[in-house]
Amino acid sequence: MPQSRTLSRRTFLASLAAAGASSVLRPASAAAHPVAAAAAPGPFLTRPIPSTGEKLPLVGLGSWITFNVGDDMAARDSCAEVLRAFFQEGGRLIDSSPMYGSSQEVIGYGIHKLNNPPQLFSADKVWISSGARGPEQVEESRRHWGVAHFDLLQVHNLMSWEEHLPKLFAMKAAGRLRYVGVTTSDGRRHDDMERIMRSQPVDFVQFSYNVLDREVEERLLPLARDRRIAVICNRPLRRGDLIRRVERSPLPAWAAEIDCGNWAQILLKFIVSHPAVSCAIPATSRADHVRENVGASYGRLPDEAMRRRIVAHVEKL
């Protein structure tokens, strides 16, 4: 990852949160951490999950590629440090999938090493064509994480969703799961996603949304708001491509107006400033980057005019 992402967030100012997001006191663990405390003086922003009102920080943590390190113990320890930094900054939601190789085991290793942080919001997926084997896969995933139960289970890429969703709803009804969702990525199967959002009582949907991929603004995001469904945005930095695209350019002066100290925060704040978005889930293998990413949960968010300005600026780069 580029070094330009490591700019200080010294420009953070105490400020009001944008509409839709509520500010809370800094997490105690973050305040206790000298680096985190120095990096993010603004208010910490959360947004309620529409179906329950439970508040989630605006930035979560993805694990696609970055946490698939196999049995490499040095890399596992490094991932545990990423988790430590994530929780210290106030992060909660971690997202994974059986599709992500060893990522679930590595997350399990990390949260065990950190003594199972109580603020963890565990989000995983079911990814198997056979509906009958879904519960078996969920149980295996749960063992990898080492949690008593998942907070959120999603049908990955809508695979066999007709078979999996009833089982997930049954788990939720039995108290073995708190939320149910469906996912897609890279703009695929939006028609199916819309149909599910209209017909199924899902709590969460997950799809790709970033400053350059904004198709979901047309139908899915307004629909999520209407249907009171929480939205998790994947590919927020296009797997680092967006950072590589913008990093050669100096940080715009207007970045200070939305309390951003680096490009990652501008790109993430663009996403989470959409009122229908619950959180973005950038993935990283570096503790300093996770601090920067979660830093987008602090301070002022862009208003509509600033959002348009961000789009125009990035599209020109």
Place this chain on the structure above:
Amino acid sequence: MSEWWTYTLRDFLLFSPRTYYRLFEIYNAAIWPAQIVAFGLGLTILALLRRATATRARLIAAILAGCWLWVAIAFHATRYATINTAGVYFAWGFGLEAALLIWTGVVRGRLAFERPADLASHAGLWIFLFALAIEPLVGPVLGREWRQVEIFGVAPDPTAVATLGILLLVTGRGRRMLMIIPAIWCAITGATLLAMKAPDAWIPPLAALLAVWLTVRQWRAARRIGRVESSEDARAASP
């Protein structure tokens, strides 16, 4: 898989380049000094090729089969499968190639070697020498660590490339079937390396393409000779 046309090679990459090359680093440390033994087996094949009798040909096939089996178990099943869900299937593929080498080359003795005489066999010898001595150096030359070196006999890519080279030296039937799995692996690993934007991604696919092209060329030439010989036989037999 719906909307398959929207997927790119990168969508199938489950791990980072750093994780991939660290895998070799950890693997090399765990199996040391098997690399020296494997390199020695490569040199042994080279020595056996100088005057390859039927017994020596069986020995070459046995050595190659041992290398494929080792890679199947020690690399694919034990290591690669931890970061790639397809690793188990790759292990079965490499195991199958080992079984085919044993069956074709050792049990049935269908692999016969001759001193390089045509373009295909000369190229085969050079491909084998490349896989044995040059390919392991490519990574370090490109800036990767020496500890991540990939060596014939213990790492999949040079083992597949070297096998294709040796099979080009084979006369007789059976070799084409033995080329299928190494060629498929070269395509798979080439796609993986390409998705990781590795500058040496072209090496295995190029070796496979060269081996396949030379085999087809040799086969066509043999068919032409066969047709000429049969027409001359027919002329001689006519009154």
